[in-house]
Amino acid sequence: MNLKNYIGGGFRQQTSNNWITNLNPATGEEICKVPVSNSKDVHEAINSARIAYPKWSKLSHGERSLWLSKIADKLEEMFEEIAKIESIDTGKPISLARSVDASRSIANFRFFSEMIRDLEIEEFEMEDATNFVIQKSIGVGALITPWNLPLYLLSWKIAPAIGMGNTVVCKPSELTPMTADLLMRAINDIGLPPGVINLVHGNGIETGSQLVENPDIDFVSFTGGTVTGSKVASSAAASFKKLSLELGGKNSSIIFADCEFDKTVRGVVRSGFLNQGQICLCGSRIFIEEEIYDDFKNSLIDAVENMKIGNPLNEDTDLGALISREHLRKIEYYSDLAIEEGGVLLTGGVPCLPKGLEKGNWIAPIIVEGLNHESRCSKEEIFGPMVTLHKFRKEDELIKMVNNTKYGLAGSVWTEDIEKGRRVAESIETGMIWINTWLHRDLRVPFGGVKDSGIGREGGKWSLGFFSELMNVCIKHK
Ligand code: TXE
Numbered sequence: 001m002n003l004k005n006y007i008g009g010g011f012r013q014q015t016s017n018n019w020i021t022n023l024n025p026a027t028g029e030e031i032c033k034v035p036v037s038n039s040k041d042v043h044e045a046i047n048s049a050r051i052a053y054p055k056w057s058k059l060s061h062g063e064r065s066l067w068l069s070k071i072a073d074k075l076e077e078m079f080e081e082i083a084k085i086e087s088i089d090t091g092k093p094i095s096l097a098r099s100v101d102a103s104r105s106i107a108n109f110r111f112f113s114e115m116i117r118d119l120e121i122e123e124f125e126m127e128d129a130t131n132f133v134i135q136k137s138i139g140v141g142a143l144i145t146p147w148n149l150p151l152y153l154l155s156w157k158i159a160p161a162i163g164m165g166n167t168v169v170c171k172p173s174e175l176t177p178m179t180a181d182l183l184m185r186a187i188n189d190i191g192l193p194p195g196v197i198n199l200v201h202g203n204g205i206e207t208g209s210q211l212v213e214n215p216d217i218d219f220v221s222f223t224g225g226t227v228t229g230s231k232v233a234s235s236a237a238a239s240f241k242k243l244s245l246e247l248g249g250k251n252s253s254i255i256f257a258d259c260e261f262d263k264t265v266r267g268v269v270r271s272g273f274l275n276q277g278q279i280c281l282c283g284s285r286i287f288i289e290e291e292i293y294d295d296f297k298n299s300l301i302d303a304v305e306n307m308k309i310g311n312p313l314n315e316d317t318d319l320g321a322l323i324s325r326e327h328l329r330k331i332e333y334y335s336d337l338a339i340e341e342g343g344v345l346l347t348g349g350v351p352c353l354p355k356g357l358e359k360g361n362w363i364a365p366i367i368v369e370g371l372n373h374e375s376r377c378s379k380e381e382i383f384g385p386m387v388t389l390h391k392f393r394k395e396d397e398l399i400k401m402v403n404n405t406k407y408g409l410a411g412s413v414w415t416e417d418i419e420k421g422r423r424v425a426e427s428i429e430t431g432m433i434w435i436n437t438w439l440h441r442d443l444r445v446p447f448g449g450v451k452d453s454g455i456g457r458e459g460g461k462w463s464l465g466f467f468s469e470l471m472n473v474c475i476k477h478k
Contacts, residue, residue: 001031001032001033002019002032002033002035003032003033003034003035003177003181003201004035005035005037005041005045005198005199005200005201006181006184006188006197006198006199007041007044007045007048007198007199007200008044008048008051008052008194008195008198009048009188009192009193009194009195010188010194011184011188012041012044013035014035014036014037014038014041014200014201014202015037015038015040015041016036016037016038018035018036018038018206019033019034019035019036020033020034020035020036020174020202020203021033021034022034022089022174022175022176022177022178023324024088024089024091024360025090025091025320025321025322025323025324025360025361026088026091026311026312026320026321026357026360026361027357027359027360028359028360028361029359031088031089031178032177032178034174034177034201034202035200035201035202036174036201036202036203036206036207037200037201037202037206037207038202038206038207038210039210041200041202041207042169042200042207042210042211042214043214045169045198045199045200046140046169046198046211046214046216046217047216048194048195048198049140049167049168049169049195049196049198050139050140050167050195050216051195052167052193052194052195052196053137053139053140053166053167053195055193056162056165056166056167056193056195056196057137057165057166057167058165059165061116061117061119061163062117064116064162064163064164064165065113065114065116065117065163066113067162067192068109068110068112068113068116068159068162068163069109069110069113070190070192071109071159071186071187071190071192072106072109072110072113074186074187074189074190075102075105075106075109075155075183075186076106078182078186079098079102079106081182082097082101082102082105082151082179082182083097083098083101083102084097084313085178085179085182086101086102086150086151086176086178086179087312087313087320088178088312088313089150089176089177089178089179090147090148090150090176090275090320090323091276091312091320091321091322091323091360091361092275092276092312092320093312093314093317093318093319093320094312094313094314094315094317095315095316095317096274096275096320097312100149100152100275101149101150101151101152101179102151104152104155104156104441105151105152105154105155105179106155107443108152108155108156108159108443109155109159111159111443112159112160112163112463113159113163115160115163115460115461115464116160116163116164116464119135119464121133121134128476128477129474129475129476129477130474130475130477131472131473131474131475132472132473132474132475133470133471133472134470134471134473135164135464135465135468135469135470135471136165136468136469136470136471137164137165137166137467137468137469138164138166138218138219138242138467138468138469139166139167139218139219140166140167140168140169140216140217140218141161141166141167141168141169141217141218141219141220141221141467142168142169142170142171142211142212142214142217142219142220142221142222143157143158143161143168143169143170143171143221144170144171144208144211144212144220144221144222144223144224144232145157145170145171145172145173145180145223145224146173146223146224146225147173147175147176147323148275148278148279148280148323148383149275149279150172150173150176150177150178150179150180151179151180151182151183153223154170154172154179154180154183155183156458156463157170157221157223157458158170158183158197160458160463160464160466160467161221161467162196162197163464163467164464164467164468165468166218166219166467167195167196167197167198168196168197168198169198169199169200169211169217170197170198170199170200171199171200171201171202171207171208171211172199172201173224174201174202174203175323175324176323177201180199180201181199183199184197184199204228208232209231209235212232212235212236212241213235215239217241218241218242219241219242219243219244219466219467220232220236220241220242220243220244221243221244221458221466221467222243222244222245222246223245223246223247223280224246224247225247225248225381226247226248226381226407226452226453229245229247229248229454232245233245233455242466243455243456244448244454244455244456244457244458244466245454245455245456246280246447246448246449246453246454246458247280247409247449247452247453247454248280248381248383248407248409248452248453249280249281249282249381249407249408249409249410249449249453250284250285250379250380250381250405250406250407250409251271251281251282251283251284251285251407251409251410251411251412251430252283252285252286252287252402252411252412252428253267253268253271253272253283253285253286253287253411253412253414253438254287254398254402254411254412254413254414254424255268255286255287255288255289255292255296255414256289256413256414256415256417256420257289257291257292258415258416258417259292259414259415259416259436260414260416260436261292261295261296261299262299263436264296264414264436265296265299265300265303266303267412267414267436267437267438268283268286268300268412268414268438269300269303269304269307270438270439271283271412271438271439272284272286272365272385272387273304273307273318273319273365273385273387274439276319276320276321276322276365276384276385277365277382277383277384277385277386277387278322278323278327278383278384279439280383280409280410280453281409281410281432281438281439282383283387283410283411283412283438284381284382284386284387284388285373285378285387285388285390285402285405286300286387286388286389286390287390287391287392287398287401287402288389288390288391288392289391289392289393290391290392290393293389293391297346297367297369297389300367300389301346301347301367304347304348304365304367305347307319307365309352309354309362309364309365310354310357311354311356311357319365319385321357321360321361321362322361322362322363322384322385323361324361325361327361327383327384328361328362328363330382330383330384331363331366331382331384331385331386332349332363334377334380334382334384334386335348335349335363335366335386337376337377338366338368338371338375338377338386338388341371341372341375341376341377342370342371342372342375343368343369343370343371343375343377343388344368344369344370345366345367345368346367346368346369346389347364347365347366347367348363348364348365348366348367348385348386349363349364349366349386350363350364351363351364352364363384363385364385365385365386366385366386366387367386367387367389368386368387368388368389369388369389371388371390373390373401373404374404375388378390378405379404379405379406381407395420395423395424398424399424399427399428402428403427403428403429406451406452407449407451407452407453408429408430408431408449408450408451408452408453409430409431409432409448409449409450409453409454410430410431410432410433410434410449411425411428411430411432411433411434412433412434412435412436412437412438413425413433413434413435413436414435414436415435415436418435421435421436422435429450429451430449430450430453431446431447431448431449431450431453431454431457432445432447432448432449443459443460444459444460444461445459445460446458446459446460446462447459447462448462
């Protein structure tokens with residue numbers, strides 16, 4: 001199947017005859033061909049968005065809220081198709097594609113539909129005047145998304161962006177284009193006004209960078225790697241584009257001796273290995289208080305070795321395939337590096353080729369101990385099914401080790417002493433911390449990180465704030 005771009009309300013062939021072959025991560029078979037759009041296609045998409053912008057931005061919040069709700073309804077009808085396509089395209093277990101990707105994509109449209117419908121104008125009264133703060137649309141935006149949570153992250157950006165009156169050009173990852181295509185079919189079916197949402201497929205260099213650099217783009221919302229994020233930032237900054245960057249992470253799971261043991265083992269395994277460890281929020285550094293280190297380590301190994309690795313379309317699969325052969329090589333590299341750096345592999349690191357899926361990108365989940373917290377494996381984002389264990393005695397020593405990374409996105413603290421949990425959490429340089437849970441998401445809270453994990457926050461009113469321009473109108477009383 002050859003995918004097409006979606007521009008001005010219709011599916012269009014790209015200008016060039018360049019294609020990327022999209023492979024099934026679990027089987028190595030071809031799923032589809034992905035167009036490599038060039039600057040002409042990008043220009044056409046931006047132009048369509050620009051033409052649609054005046055009318056769309058003049059709709060009321062209520063009218064745009066209705067459109068978001070219609071998209072959510074349509075995606076709900078396509079729920080099973082979303083889950084299956086996302087599982088095939090990413091290699092993730094279908095149970096996860098249902099519970100996280102499909103469910104959350106629909107929730108994103110519903111949540112922002114309700115938020116925008118109820119949006120009120122803030123007023124500030126003076127003795128002799130009234131101030132109104134209104135949130136105006138910005139214009140035409142670029143939404144660039146990665147391969148780990150394709151529709152989940154695309155919907156997370158599209159819903160507030162168009163809900164606040166903007167029009168957009170989306171550029172999904174060339175590794176996982178399928179549910180972006182599904183979303184275009186959905187908006188086409190419900191008759192969303194042409195040009196409000198446009199989509200160009202392609203890679204970073206020939207397509208993504210053209211989008212970011214185009215002077216007719218007013219804002220950029222990017223989720224992806226830190227290296228790419230810095231390239232996007234430098235080209236967007238030159239023309240003062242409004243910019244939101246959700247980048248990489250190297251998050252810590254902190255386990256105190258007074259934690260609820262079994263629940264914590266389950267939580268820490270989920271945090272370390274969900275989506276094969278390919279989520280920017282995954283807890284890949286596990287700090288365990290000395291008293292329970294050996295017991296906790298052994299329970300972790302048992303739990304990880306009992307995970308079912310195999311065909312992502314099987315209902316009982318816990319771990320699927322890695323996104324690409326290149327990414328598998330990256331994880332193997334870090335697995336070897338761990339040993340060079342003096343670590344000991346407690347489990348995993350070996351290929352585990354499920355029967356009939358030998359051409360997929362498979363690796364047994366890895367637990368390493370004995371690494372210095374200054375080692376590369378303990379500080380660099382690996383973004384795969386690999387965690388490093390670290391022992392700690394004193395709280396101040398722990399905080400120093402945990403903060404000793406250029407990232408600052410998320411983390412979790414496991415203790416029955418909530419006072420201590422909060423104290424430790426607030427000492428960590430990140431944007432988000434969970435206590436006695438992980439990836440428990442309230443869509444109203446700010447999402448994002450500090451340091452090399454990005455710039456800005458999305459989520460709830462922070463999304464509405466990013467995807468709008470504030471204007472103050474001050475009216476003098478008679
Ligand atoms: O992401 P990229 P990749 C991390 C993870 C991973 C690394 C690279 O460590 O190994 O990033 O992953 C588009 N201008 N995360 O290569 O390159 C690209 O086509 C404009 C963490 O998948 O950042 C894709 O659509 N766009 C992350 C998107 O940017 C460009 C999730 C992301 O690609 C571009 C995924 C350019 N110059 C990976 N170059 C998270 N925070 O969740 C590429 N793109």
